[in-house]
Amino acid sequence: MDVATENALRELRERDLLRAPCLSCGSNLTFQAETQQLACGHCGATQALTFSQAKLAERPLSAQLASAELPADRVSEQLLFSCPSCGSRTRVNAEQPTLSCGFCGSRAINPEAQRTRLIEPAGVLPFRLERPAATTSFRTWLAGKWLAPNKLQSGAVLDNLHGIYLPFWTFDAQAYSEWRGERGDHYYVSVSSTDSQGRPTTRQERRTDWSSRSGTHEHFYDDLLTLASRSLANQQNHVEAVLDDYDLAAVVDYDARVLLGWEAEVYSIDLAEGLEEARTTFREQEHDSCKQALGGDEQRGLRVSTTLTEESFKHLLLPLWVCAYLYQGKLYHFLVNGQTGKVSGSHPYSPWKIAFLVLLGLLLAGAVYYFVNQYQTATSVSTDYQP
Numbered sequence: 534m535d536v537a538t539e540n541a542l543r544e545l546r547e548r549d550l551l552r553a554p555c556l557s558c559g560s561n562l563t564f565q566a567e568t569q570q571l572a573c574g575h576c577g578a579t580q581a582l583t584f585s586q587a588k589l590a591e592r593p594l595s596a597q598l599a600s601a602e603l604p605a606d607r608v609s610e611q612l613l614f615s616c617p618s619c620g621s622r623t624r625v626n627a628e629q630p631t632l633s634c635g636f637c638g639s640r641a642i643n644p645e646a647q648r649t650r651l652i653e654p655a656g657v658l659p660f661r662l663e664r665p666a667a668t669t670s671f672r673t674w675l676a677g678k679w680l681a682p683n684k685l686q687s688g689a690v691l692d693n694l695h696g697i698y699l700p701f702w703t704f705d706a707q708a709y710s711e712w713r714g715e716r717g718d719h720y721y722v723s724v725s726s727t728d729s730q731g732r733p734t735t736r737q738e739r740r741t742d743w744s745s746r747s748g749t750h751e752h753f754y755d756d757l758l759t760l761a762s763r764s765l766a767n768q769q770n771h772v773e774a775v776l777d778d779y780d781l782a783a784v785v786d787y788d789a790r791v792l793l794g795w796e797a798e799v800y801s802i803d804l805a806e807g808l809e810e811a812r813t814t815f816r817e818q819e820h821d822s823c824k825q826a827l828g829g830d831e832q833r834g835l836r837v838s839t840t841l842t843e844e845s846f847k848h849l850l851l852p853l854w855v856c857a858y859l860y861q862g863k864l865y866h867f868l869v870n871g872q873t874g875k876v877s878g879s880h881p882y883s884p885w886k887i888a889f890l891v892l893l894g895l896l897l898a899g900a901v902y903y904f905v906n907q908y909q910t911a912t913s914v915s916t917d918y919q920p
């Protein structure tokens with residue numbers, strides 16, 4: 534970095550950084566997921582943390598707040614981070630909540646990152662899973678994938694496994710729906726006719742009885758989570774799979790110290806966009822409930838009108854292990870819930886196992902065809918003897 538660029542950049546002052554120096558040796562303390570306290574990687578000294586849950590109240594959604602957008606020049610600002618441990622200077626993005634020295638790896642927390650956003654986190658779910666535990670979760674998950682190649686267990690090379698606190702919105706809302714539609718109930722009637730040789734026959738015919746119904750449905754939706762980051766946009770289904778597993782009762786008041794030694798992100802999907810997504814989910818779930826209330830064997834013309842009231846939100850940081858692994862030159866992604874260890878990800882399929890399955894399917898279909906044929910031959914034989 535040339536001197537002119539360096540001088541042009543605003544310097545992150547050391548006193549603005551959040552660090553937790555070890556009282557015994559001066560090294561940086563980091564947050565330990567297993568013990569839920571700060572510990573020194575150098576001398577082993579520990580420092581207890583006490584968490585509170587006093588400030589976690591839901592915030593009501595005001596029109597002004599919901600329409601506030603992300604600052605337009607948000608990615609452009611860069612800062613100069615002078616490492617408090619070795620003195621090296623690294624250029625960092627102003628929106629990066631956790632900083633890591635490019636030279637000695639020493640980490641610090643940049644409280645300014647949260648100030649680039651209108652809404653600061655209300656709560657954080659501290660990591661529970663350390664790196665070895667996350668790796669074990671991944672290996673166990675992989676072992677359960679029996680359509681994966683046998684060599685995958687030994688051949689998968691983990692690439693850049695990192696623990697990151699990702700930004701989320703949670704939404705609450707009271708939904709009230711009025712619905713109207715027609716339900717069709719099946720019933721059977723005996724129909725008499727004559728066959729080609731003039732003999733009387735009866736057969737069962739299905740009819741549908743249509744009736745108009747209407748009703749109301751209400752439900753209070755609590756803590757619907759939506760991801761406020763775009764960094765996992767290509768893994769949306771995996772995000773949803775591990776999201777369900779978070780126990781939000783363990784969320785504590787936001788305390789930047791649990792970020793020490795980890796990575797974090799500020800939100801890149803603003804409240805308005807997150808809210809839009811949540812409202813769509815609420816309406817879809819209401820529609821499903823009303824569909825169920827209408828019932829019947831068939832339905833037509835179901836109309837649902839949903840009103841959402843008492844909408845509120847919280848901004849949270851939740852822990853996630855994000856990783857990829859290489860297998861035979863190809864990259865596969867997976868995520869591990871940083872609280873529970875639930876894994877979701879992609880994996881290669883063994884062509885041999887797939888071929889075997891297809892063959893097995895064909896054999897089964899062949900066997901079924903054979904026995905059905907046998908049965909039909911048998912019944913047609915017996916009918917021949919009927920008078």
Ligand SMILES: [Zn+2]
Pocket residue numbers: 555556557558559560573574575576577578
């Ligand atoms: Zn120490």
Ligand SMILES: [Zn+2]
Pocket residue numbers: 616617618619620621634635636637638639
């Ligand atoms: Zn350094």
